[in-house]
Amino acid sequence: MKNPIMICRCEDITLEDIKNAFSMGFTDIESLRRHLMIGTGPCQGKTCIPMLEKIISEMSNKDFRGVITTRPPESPISFGSFLHRGKNEKL
Amino acid sequence: MREIQEHPILKLARGKEIWIKFSGTPIRAYENETVAMALYREGIDVFTESSKLHRPRGMFCAIGKCSSCMMRVNGIPNVRTCILPAREGMVIEKQDMYGKLPESIEDFPEPCEIYTDIVIVGAGPAGLSAANILKDFNIRVLLVEQNPKLGGQLIKQTHKFFGSENEMAGTRGFEIANILIQNIKDSNINYKTDSTAFGFYPDSTLAIFQNNQLLKVHSKYFFFATGASEKMIPFAGNDVPGVFGAGAAQTMMNVFGIKPGKDILMVGAGNVGLIVSYQLLQAGINVKAVIEAMPKIGGYFVHAAKLRRFGVPILTGTTIKEVMGTKRVEKAISIGLDEEFKEIEGSEKEWNVDTVCLSTGLMPSVNLLSQAGCTLKYVSSLGGYVPIRNRELRTSRETIYVAGDVSGIEEASTAMVEGKIASLAILEKIGYATGREKEKNIEELQRLREGPFSSKIVESLGEVTYE
Known part of the structure; x- marks a missing residue:
């Protein structure tokens, strides 16, 4: 079987998925992100967003660069590190 | 093995x-x-x-x-x-789907607050050279690096550097790194490896994760030398194990002494692709070909000539179409491109390789700058979004400076000079007299960018430099 064209390797989103979502009306990065969860995985879009910007810019003839904001954490970290430890406290 | x-x-x-x-x-x-x-x-x-x-x-x-x-x-x-x-x-x-929460929090120490004058994020050539200037002054410096070793990507550069005497031209990259690292270790600078800066919060707290502990850093100045990441390109099978970034192959070989594969197809004939291909040959690995989508080779002639001497073909106007294999690359298919970058039917070529290396460009790691509210601008020849800065590498925020690839993709020599300029600018702001040092380095940077290969960079930098 032919391998898919993987765009987001964190959330397993392929080029095919993006094309399908686009034809359903998800035609900008924000709505694609909400619908497919592309770019919302542990690497926070470091690999996929530049490809996605290019793909949908070509599909829609609009410029989608510069619309992404990033929030902490921008790298995967353990949430345990946010916990203040009380005595005998368990998760 | x-x-x-x-x-x-x-x-x-x-x-x-x-x-x-x-x-x-x-x-x-x-x-x-x-x-x-x-x-x-x-x-x-x-x-x-x-x-x-x-x-x-x-x-x-x-x-x-x-x-x-x-x-x-x-x-x-x-x-x-x-x-x-x-x-x-x-x-x-293996990850169990999304993973499970740990049963106890014993492994997570209490968060810790750190107060400092300058925090440098990233200990590659830019961060290290800044720290090497700052170490001689009576200020508190914290240097953080997310990798286990200091040196960033400089520790894997086995080729001799071009450029000027001042930036140790003629010396191999990893040897330059060794000198800079030793100076830091011998100094009073507080450095932390295995430390990932993951967030810049609205109250200007820089959050760092180190060995399961949260470090909240409060600093007068922030110096971001976070480098870049390798760009991915879309093709069938681009996620199959055995498809690596060219930089990853370099890390495996030159930092850890590991062969990335047996037979390699290199995608991209810029300087990274050419240099890494040559280093693969040095490590005893077979490079079948270097393919490049553009109609001509992007990197320096000397690097391309070295490969040709070893009989490695460099095919321009060619890109990768598909990778076969499930658990490892078994085969790769390339395809010719016409002048409009459209695939030429029937021009497919099969390569018996177990590894495909991608050197298709780098992208500045600007996420923390974006969180800090620094103004960014998209400049494609600099690799993507880069921070607007002045000639002293100060961003749109008074206390935030940048240097190296995060401010636009270039090379290690210019990153080192930028690190010096930005750190000298911070020292002047704090109130130290540094003589003509800063101006000298600004002139040095201009000299490094005089070559014909730099004209595009100089032009692009003009778009993001104010004052």
């Missing part, structure tokens, strides 16, 4: 032998080796599987930028094993 036995430049010394467990099987590792490197060296291509389609995942970027090598380590999910040093008895498991 994949150890490089002999190397013309590097002396490959391995640390003490230790044992870790991977999915229940004991695996030999060495001290100073990361978990992912140990697994790969022992012949393991597939580390874990993806969450929805269960596709095999292994090494990809090798420097903690992507998510491909994430596993469950001692019960904690989503750990980037490529930058995690192996320790005796570590238990490594």
